[in-house]
Amino acid sequence: MQFHTELVPESLPHSIGLNSRIVTIGSCFAEVMGRRLADHKLTVLDNPFGTIFNPVSIVRLLTMALYGTPPDEDRYIERDGTWFHYDFHSSLWATNRDELRTLLIQTLAQTGLALREANFLFLTLGSAVVYRHIETGKVVANCHKMPGQLFEKYLYQIDHLRDELTLLLKILRKANPKLNVLLTVSPVRHTRDTLPINQVSKSTLRVIAHELTVWNNWVSYFPAYELMIDDLRDYRFYEADLIHPNALAHDYIFDKLAESAFDVELRDFIVQWSKLKKSLAHRPLYGNSPAHEQFLGRLLTQLESLSAQVDVSAELAAVRSRLKGGEQPESQSADRKDGEIEFA
Template identity: 75%
Template sequence: MQFHTEFSPESFPNRIALNSRIVTIGSCFAEVMGRRLSDHKLTVLDNPFGTIFNPVSMAKLLTMSLNATLPDENRYVERAGIWFHYDFHSSLWATSKDLLRSKLIQQLSDTNTAIRQADFLILTLGSAVVYRHIDTGKVVANCHKMPGKLFEKYLYQIDHLRDDMNRLLKTLRNANPKLTVILTVSPVRHTRETIPLNQVSKSLLRVMAHELTIWNDWVVYFPAYELMIDDLRDYRFYEADLVHPNKQAHDYIFGKLAESAFDASLCHFVAEWSQVSKSLAHRPLYDDTSVAHRQFLAKLLAQLEALSKKVDVSAELAEVHRRLEKCVMHDA
């Protein structure tokens, strides 16, 4: 008897390998997946502009980056002595406008370099609901807790979303012809926009993503949203806020991503690295200087040295050496 509708996403035509370079842009779910990929030793630039929910701002920032456009001087805002920029998330801040400008220019430059070298770009679309700064008439990526009266909230039309994304894809293709774009719709529920409006918003994003994959054979879709809504389909897979997927959900969705997107060698490495990661996290219950624990550390050291031929494990090697030195010092 089945108690849920399990499905497996289609396999990607281009698979992610251990040496693939990846950039993630978008909602907080993009950051979660980016962190998972990074934890498995892939080369990832994870959400360099901070959490960005709407496709309008994603397209603008990536285009600015690839065209080497400077941040708009009229979009800086100061609140309680801290400076922000309306085109970026509030995690990018500084104590002066000049310092923030330098930080944002560096982020744009780093993203430019990463996109041109990347094999995959994961774009996670969060919401089609946008906030427009009334004085300038421009959509903001983040309101930075400024008074609500400064903004107008509305649902962005699908035709405009499609136009923005098509222009972005053309820019991406010109910058890096070998790039594969992976589109996802974030499973995070934007209930503050009301549940009915959230559903309309997600529907617009899903339709747009489908059309983009039909028109561009180098753009693929990963159904993170569908896995959360139709496969898991239970509040036990959400955090206490009933909005964000919890660790179980992230584990499940990442596992499906691996099945769909990873090549055979990467799948093998991920399984191997998962075991090594568990060993790294292990702490002896009683004596961390015992003979048995030293043998355990020596075996772990050998595993890491073997893996060092494939990936950078310098930090992990240093940690195991530190633990072994503690055993030696104990003997002395």
């Protein structure tokens, strides 16, 4: 008996391997997936501009990164002693304008280089609703909590969005002919736009994503949105805000991504690495007993066998330190509160 409609994504035409280089750009869902890819030892530049929801700002930032264009000077703002830029997320900030300019130029240069060397670009589109800064007439990536009367909010026209993204693909293809693009529509609902407008927004993005995959054989679509909305159609897969997918949903969607996009070698590695991560997180009940030292020795050997494939230098250093210095028993951990009772 089935209790839900399972969605099995088709295999992508271009498989992701252990040595693939990946850039993720877009909404917070892009960042979640990028973090999980990096946790499994893939080479990932994860959402370098911070969370960017609308395609207009995504296109602008990636074009700036590839052309080496500096940030617009008229889009810096200062709020409560902190400087931001309207083209970037608020996670990129500084205490003065010059410091922020340097940071943004470095981020753009890093992203441009990564795009030229990448095998895959994960591009997650979050919303077709945009905010236009009235004074400059330009769409902003983030309002940075500035007064609402400074902006005009509206649904971007589908033809203009299609043109923007089509132009971006041409620029990307010219800069890196080996690049494959994986499009997703973020499953995070923008309830502030109202649920009806959110549906229009997501539908707009989904139509454009479909058309881009039809016109370009190096562009694919992964149905993260459909997996969340149709396959996991239950509020138990959401955070308490009933908007963002929770960790269980992320696990499920990532597993589906692995099934459809990863090659056999990478899938086998992920299984092996997941077991090793559990071993790395293990702490002894009774300190460095002979049995635990043997456990650490085996773990060290396993990590050394992987060192030719992926960078495990941090994990090797941690295990060697544990072998050398001994470990505090779990029941005597330093962060345990006085009077706290532990159960085996």
